[in-house]
Amino acid sequence: MRTVVALALLCAVSAPCMAQELTPNFLKREPYFLSPWSVVYVDNGACGVGKVLKVTGALGALRRKKVCVPMGREEASRTIATP
Numbered sequence: 330m331r332t333v334v335a336l337a338l339l340c341a342v343s344a345p346c347m348a349q350e351l352t353p354n355f356l357k358r359e360p361y362f363l364s365p366w367s368v369v370y371v372d373n374g375a376c377g378v379g380k381v382l383k384v385t386g387a388l389g390a391l392r393r394k395k396v397c398v399p400m401g402r403e404e405a406s407r408t409i410a411t412p
Contacts, residue, residue, distance in 0.1 A: 355400075359384055363393065370400075 355372040363369065363386035371382040376397035385394040 355381055370398075372400075 355370050357371075358373055359371050359382070360369060363384065365386045365388045367386045369384050371384055373382065376382050379399055380397045381400050383396045383398045385396075387393050
């Protein structure tokens with residue numbers, strides 16, 4: 330019985346943390362330092378309407394990988410609605 334209660338408590342506490350990781354935060358400009366293989370989304374208007382720049386960090390002298398990806402419906406409406 331204790332195991333079931335502990336498991337339920339663990340799930341209740343970890344659910345908001347997992348949801349927070351799934352929603353990407355959009356930066357206004359690309360960070361100067363970026364850890365290797367870490368991913369950030371930059372909304373600086375370089376990719377056009379409804380798209381954001383996905384930047385993936387690289388090792389040493391290798392160049393960062395930059396790709397324009399479409400943002401989700403919720404994020405698109407949030408960025409347009411805010412002044």
